[in-house]
Amino acid sequence: MKPTHSDAMNPITEDDIANYLANTPDFFERHAQLLAQVQLTSPHGNRAVSLQERQAEMLREKIKALEHRVMDMVRHGTENVVTADRLQRWTRGLLTTRDARGLPWQIAADLQTLFMVPQTAIKVWDCDVPYWSEGYAQWVTDDVKTLATSLTAPYCGLNSGFEAANWLGDARAAVSIALIPLRAEPGAPAFGLLVLASPDAQRFNPEMGTDFLERIADLASAALSRLRP
Missing domain, CATH: 3.30.160 (Double Stranded RNA Binding Domain)
Structure with missing residues (x-):
C-alpha cells in the first residue's frame, strides 16, 4: 500500500508509536x-x-x-x-533537680553536654526577688526582651551581631546561632532567652526544623516557672 498525500503531510511520530504500543498490550504477544x-x-x-x-x-x-x-x-x-x-x-x-537557684545554669550546661552544642547561654528576667542577684537575671536590656518576645518560634541562622551573643564565652566563635524564647504559655511575653551557638555556619541554619527546639523551650519554660513570682 502506497503512502497517501495525507500520510506525507502528517508523518508518524515517536509519540504515535508509543501511544499505539501503550494501547495495544498484545502487540508483542503477536510479534x-x-x-x-x-x-x-x-x-x-x-x-x-x-x-x-x-x-x-x-x-x-x-x-x-x-x-x-x-x-x-x-x-x-x-x-x-x-x-x-x-x-x-x-x-x-x-x-x-532541687536547686531552683542554679536551674538556669543547669539547663544551659546540660544542653551543651548532652547535645554537643559548642556554646550555650541563658538569661531569665522578671524573676522572684530571691533570684535578682543571680547572673542570669542581670544585664538584660529592653532590646533583648523585645526581641525575645517578638520571636514566635526559635530563630536559627547566622549570627548577625545579636546582643545576646555577648552572653557567650566567645561571641566571635558564634557563627551560627539559635535564639530560643522562653515564655509561660504561647503568645505570652517572653521571660527568658536561651542561646545556642556554633562555629559551624550550618549547625543552626534557617532551613532546619524547629520542632525539637520548641520542645526544649516548652520544657525549660515549665521548669523555670519555679523562679517566677
Missing part, C-alpha cells in the same frame, strides 16, 4: 520475536544490549536506590532514638 531483536545502548558503555538485559539493568538500579533509601531510613531512625534518649535524660535532670 514476540521483536523483543529479542531490539537492541539498546547500555548506560555503562557504548555496547548494545538486548531489551531484556536493559530492563534487568534498570531493575538493579531501582533495587539499589531502594536499598539506599532503606539505609537512610535506618540511619535517621537510629539518630532519632539517640536524640530522644538525650532529651529524656535532659528532661529527667530538670525534674529531679
Whole structure:
C-alpha cells in the first residue's frame, strides 16, 4: 500500500508509536520475536544490549536506590532514638533537680553536654526577688526582651551581631546561632532567652526544623516557672 498525500503531510511520530504500543498490550504477544531483536545502548558503555538485559539493568538500579533509601531510613531512625534518649535524660535532670537557684545554669550546661552544642547561654528576667542577684537575671536590656518576645518560634541562622551573643564565652566563635524564647504559655511575653551557638555556619541554619527546639523551650519554660513570682 502506497503512502497517501495525507500520510506525507502528517508523518508518524515517536509519540504515535508509543501511544499505539501503550494501547495495544498484545502487540508483542503477536510479534514476540521483536523483543529479542531490539537492541539498546547500555548506560555503562557504548555496547548494545538486548531489551531484556536493559530492563534487568534498570531493575538493579531501582533495587539499589531502594536499598539506599532503606539505609537512610535506618540511619535517621537510629539518630532519632539517640536524640530522644538525650532529651529524656535532659528532661529527667530538670525534674529531679532541687536547686531552683542554679536551674538556669543547669539547663544551659546540660544542653551543651548532652547535645554537643559548642556554646550555650541563658538569661531569665522578671524573676522572684530571691533570684535578682543571680547572673542570669542581670544585664538584660529592653532590646533583648523585645526581641525575645517578638520571636514566635526559635530563630536559627547566622549570627548577625545579636546582643545576646555577648552572653557567650566567645561571641566571635558564634557563627551560627539559635535564639530560643522562653515564655509561660504561647503568645505570652517572653521571660527568658536561651542561646545556642556554633562555629559551624550550618549547625543552626534557617532551613532546619524547629520542632525539637520548641520542645526544649516548652520544657525549660515549665521548669523555670519555679523562679517566677
